[in-house]
Amino acid sequence: MVTEQERKLETIDINVNVGPQHPATHGVFRMVLTVSGERVVDVVPHIGYMHRGAEKLSENVDYRQGLIYQDRTEYLAQFNAEMCYCMAVERLAGLEPPERAQYIRIILSELNRITSHYMFIGAFATDTGVYGTAFTYAFREREYIQEIFDALTGDRMMYGYFRPGGVVWDVPADFKERVRWVCGQTRVGIDDIDRLLTTNEIFITRCRDIGVISRPDAIDYGLSGPMLRACGLPFDLRRNDPYSIYDRFEFDIPTGTHGDVYDRYLVRMEEMRQSVRIVEQALEQMPDGPIMPEKAPRRLRLPPGEVYMRTENPRGEYGIYLVSKGGEKPYRLKIRSACLSNLTALKQMIVGHYVADAVVILGSVDIVLGEVDR
Amino acid sequence: MTAPHEGPQEAPIVPPEPGTIADLFREALPDIEFVASQGPVDVMLTIDRKDVLQVLRTAKDDPQLDLKYLRCLLGVDHEEAGLEVVYQLYSFTHGHGVTLKTRLPQDDPRVASAASVWKGADWLERETAEMFGIVFEGHPNPVPLLLPDDMTDHHPLRKDNPLAQVEEWQGSRLGAAAANVGHVPAGYESIAGEGGEPEGPSGESGG
Numbered sequence: 001m002v003t004e005q006e007r008k009l010e011t012i013d014i015n016v017n018v019g020p021q022h023p024a025t026h027g028v029f030r031m032v033l034t035v036s037g038e039r040v041v042d043v044v045p046h047i048g049y050m051h052r053g054a055e056k057l058s059e060n061v062d063y064r065q066g067l068i069y070q071d072r073t074e075y076l077a078q079f080n081a082e083m084c085y086c087m088a089v090e091r092l093a094g095l096e097p098p099e100r101a102q103y104i105r106i107i108l109s110e111l112n113r114i115t116s117h118y119m120f121i122g123a124f125a126t127d128t129g130v131y132g133t134a135f136t137y138a139f140r141e142r143e144y145i146q147e148i149f150d151a152l153t154g155d156r157m158m159y160g161y162f163r164p165g166g167v168v169w170d171v172p173a174d175f176k177e178r179v180r181w182v183c184g185q186t187r188v189g190i191d192d193i194d195r196l197l198t199t200n201e202i203f204i205t206r207c208r209d210i211g212v213i214s215r216p217d218a219i220d221y222g223l224s225g226p227m228l229r230a231c232g233l234p235f236d237l238r239r240n241d242p243y244s245i246y247d248r249f250e251f252d253i254p255t256g257t258h259g260d261v262y263d264r265y266l267v268r269m270e271e272m273r274q275s276v277r278i279v280e281q282a283l284e285q286m287p288d289g290p291i292m293p294e295k296a297p298r299r300l301r302l303p304p305g306e307v308y309m310r311t312e313n314p315r316g317e318y319g320i321y322l323v324s325k326g327g328e329k330p331y332r333l334k335i336r337s338a339c340l341s342n343l344t345a346l347k348q349m350i351v352g353h354y355v356a357d358a359v360v361i362l363g364s365v366d367i368v369l370g371e372v373d374r
Numbered sequence: 375m376t377a378p379h380e381g382p383q384e385a386p387i388v389p390p391e392p393g394t395i396a397d398l399f400r401e402a403l404p405d406i407e408f409v410a411s412q413g414p415v416d417v418m419l420t421i422d423r424k425d426v427l428q429v430l431r432t433a434k435d436d437p438q439l440d441l442k443y444l445r446c447l448l449g450v451d452h453e454e455a456g457l458e459v460v461y462q463l464y465s466f467t468h469g470h471g472v473t474l475k476t477r478l479p480q481d482d483p484r485v486a487s488a489a490s491v492w493k494g495a496d497w498l499e500r501e502t503a504e505m506f507g508i509v510f511e512g513h514p515n516p517v518p519l520l521l522p523d524d525m526t527d528h529h530p531l532r533k534d535n536p537l538a539q540v541e542e543w544q545g546s547r548l549g550a551a552a553a554n555v556g557h558v559p560a561g562y563e564s565i566a567g568e569g570g571e572p573e574g575p576s577g578e579s580g581g
Contacts, residue, residue, distance in 0.1 A: 048520035056530055091414045219442050219466070222494030235466055304385040307414045308446065308462050308473060319446050321460065325382035332531075334448040336462075344497045373520055 013041060016355065020049045024127060024359040027369030031346070033358060040358055043350045045343060050373040055333055062328040063089050063164055063300045071158040073335060074371045076119055079105070079112040080313040081371075082162040087243060088309035088320040089164040092302045095293055101166035102245045103286040107179060108152075108161070109311075110275040110282070111145050114186055116314035117268045118142040120366045121193055124265065127363035128206040134196055141189030144182050148175075164300060166292035176283055183276050183283075190272050198269065207262035211349040211361035214259060221345040224338050225316025226271065227365065230256035230263035237312035248285065249278045261364040268366075271314075301328055308336075315339050315366055339365070339372045382453075387411040395439070395472045402436045403429060416462075418473040426459075426476050427486040433463055433474070434491055440465045441472065447488070447498035449506040451533045457483045457506055478508065487513040505531040 019030035028049035034042035054073050058066040067085055074081035083105055090097065097105070118138040125134030146156060152171060153159040161168055197203050213223070215231040228235055236253045238246040254270035256263025302324040310319040316338030323332040342365050350358045389410060390396050394417050396410035406429060409420040421429050433441040441463035450458040456477045464471040478485055487510035488495040499510045500519040507529040510516065517523060521530070529535060 048518075048522075051520040053530060217493075220493045222444050222492065222498075233466065240469060241471075304383045305414060306385060306418065306473075308416060310445070317445065319462070321446060321448055321462070323450055325384070327382075331382065332448075332450045334446070336446040336448075340497060340501075341494055344494050 011036070018358075020046075025362065026123060026367055029362075029367060029369055029372070031358075031362070033350075033355060035355055038354045038356075040350050040353055040355060043347050043358070045346055047340075047343070047369070047372050050369045052374070054374045055335060058333040059330055063093075063302065063330070066330065066333065067162065067164075068158065068160050071160055072370060073374055074313065074318065074368060075157060076368050077112050077116045077314045077318075078157070078159050079108040079162065080311060081318060082159070083109055083244070084309055084311040084313070084318050084320050086162045086164045087311070088307055088322040089300070089302065091307045091309060092305045092322060092324050093164060093300060094303075095165045095296065097166045098290045098293060099287050100170075100289045101291045103282050104167050104171055104291070105162060106245060106249075107279050107282045107286070108149070110279045111148070111179070111182070113275045113314045114272050115142045115145050115149075117272050118189075120268055120314075121197075121265075124360075124363040124366070125197060125203070127359050128203055130197065130200070130203060134193060137189070137193055137196065141186060141192075144185050144189075148178050148182060151178075163292065165296040166290075170291050176286070179279060179283060183280050186272070186276050190269065190276075194269065198266070204262060206357075206360055207265060207364075208260060209258065210261045210353060210357050211364060212258060212260045213345055213349055217345065217348060218259065221348070222341040223316070223345055224341065225313065226264050226267045227316060227342050227345075229254065230267045231259035232257055237310055237317060241310070243309075243311060246278075249281045251275075251278050261360055264364045264366075268314075299328060302326070310336070313338055315368065315371070316342060318371075335371075335374050337371045337374060339367045339369075343367060343372060384455075385411075390417045395470050398436075398438050399429075399433070399472070402432050402439060413473060416471050416473045418475060420475045420477070423476045423478055423485050427488070427491070429474065430461065430488050430491050433472075440467050441470075442466060444488070444492040444494050444498075445471070447495055447502060449502040449508055449531065451506060451531065452477075453533050454480070456480055457508055459485055459502065459508065461488070483508045484511055485509075486511050489513050505529055507532065 013034050013036045016033045016035055018033060019025040020028040030046040032044045033040050054069045058069050067082060070081040070085045071078040118141055122135035122138035149159060150156050153161045213231060215233055218228050218231045232255050234253045234255045239253055251274040254267045256267050304324055304326050306323045308319055308321045310317050317336065318338055319336030321334040321336065322330055325331040346362065346365065349361050353361065390412040396408060396417050396419060399408055399419060406421065406425050411418045433439050443464040443466060444461065445464050446462035448460050450460060452458055456479050459476050459478065461474040463474065476485060485508065487499055489499060490512065496515065497519055499513055500517065502508055503510055503516060504518040504521045518525060
């Protein structure tokens with residue numbers, strides 16, 4: 001009850017600055033919250049602290065060198081980003097990767113989706129107050145996959161393993177065996193986290209009906225990936241606009257019903273299971289053979305043309321708009337960032353909620369600042 | 375510095391097959407001139423900049439087109455051929471997509487803002503504006519997005535703003551500063567001793 005005396009007190013809205021160096025902003029993201037008491041009445045996001053000009057840099061190196069900027073842009077789903085870049089170049093160059101390379105790419109991209117979602121779950125659970133346990137569980141599981149990437153590419157983060165036309169070298173002899181083991185392990189790991197969080201009452205209370213966004217709004221803002229599917233729209237580029245060899249696999253597209261933070265979490269959990277399914281099918285079907293086309297040129301010169309290539313990355317639609325005017329370098333390379341578009345809806349999602357929920361809502365967007373700022 | 379692209383060439387215009395989305399646009403907007411070409415994935419339509427807002431509104435609202443999803447908005451600097459703004463659209467209901475393009479002259483890069491059509495266009499236009507110096511007329515909040523707020527005279531993705539070679543950059547920018555390495559401010563000579571003699575400017579070595 002508000003007493004008469006309290007009602008007469010004069011109150012003012014104050015600005016609370018969060019970030020760019022803040023543990024809850026998942027990188028160098030900054031937002032200025034205007035709060036009235038505990039309620040957020042306005043939010044102004046500030047981005048660009050990690051803008052390194054990846055697009056401009058890509059214009060100044062040739063097509064093989066430009067690949068590494070993809071790793072540095074989307075540093076939690078590097079294989080997915082590399083795949084998008086390679087496919088854009090291949091479309092213009094008229095290259096077709098051999099079957100085996102296609103399967104290797106799919107397996108790695110889907111495993112990368114799992115590691116990226118593990119990262120999300122660990123960080124997101126910390127945001128909601130499940131401090132430590134979920135994070136260490138998720139990172140323990142993530143590490144099993146990370147070790148495969150490490151053994152394959154020699155790097156834990158900046159893989160640079162795909163090439164326009166295929167992949168750089170073949171997978172080691174024990175690759176299939178290790179991936180098969182990790183698939184089983186991931187199922188166990190997801191179930192562990194499932195039991196820890198999904199039915200946890202405190203976790204549900206923190207997430208249910210928080211940061212709701214309606215389906216028309218989600219489309220209007222250009223949301224994609226789990227953010228869009230949580231609103232109930234079963235749109236997945238792997239199914240609706242199939243690229244590479246995704247039309248050969250059976251998998252479901254999980255969707256939510258409320259479009260709230262909890263649905264985004266559930267959609268990502270289910271996506272991990274579906275990724276395991278895809279990897280297992282791909283392992284079964286993977287043929288032997290070459291990993292690069294026989295007549296792949298050493299120096300790639302693209303004919304003039306323009307293409308917009310898009311892939312379904314863990315965070316949504318990742319796109320490369322590539323303009324070539326002939327020669328060895330891109331004339332213009334635009335990276336369509338899923339996170340940037342997902343972040344545009346931040347204000348709509350946060351305003352009206354408590355300050356503590358703002359952190360949870362931001363966590364549910366699953367931003368990677370390298371991709372937002374490029 | 376060598377030219378980054380020897381002899382830029384334009385892609386030949388290959389008209390799309392009949393029955394593509396280009397025909398739907400012509401049907402919905404018979405008075406507007408479309409230059410259609412078939413890209414490697416999508417059909418590309420070039421329109422005049424004065425028609426941009428009308429075409430985008432129709433693209434979103436016409437039930438035959440129903441392009442509700444603005445995937446991507448970007449700028450391209452074609453040097454003397456002008457600046458280009460590209461809209462990448464998609465329809466969830468029909469499953470079709472299109473690339474819409476419009477050219478703006480270099481000396482007057484103005485185009486109507488799409489922020490009133492799609493909420494998501496807001497940030498994408500802010501980024502394109504700061505990177506290319508394109509003015510989106512009617513934009514609700516035309517401030518830089520990624521770049522510093524006071525960086526309004528510098529458009530990094532324009533072609534007249536080359537990314538210099540590292541050596542060249544060091545030579546021209548650090549040249550003067552590099553010459554100051556070992557420079558001893560007046561009054562500190564006794565502390566610096568004999569080793570503090572400034573070296574001559576190294577104009578061409580640079581690094």
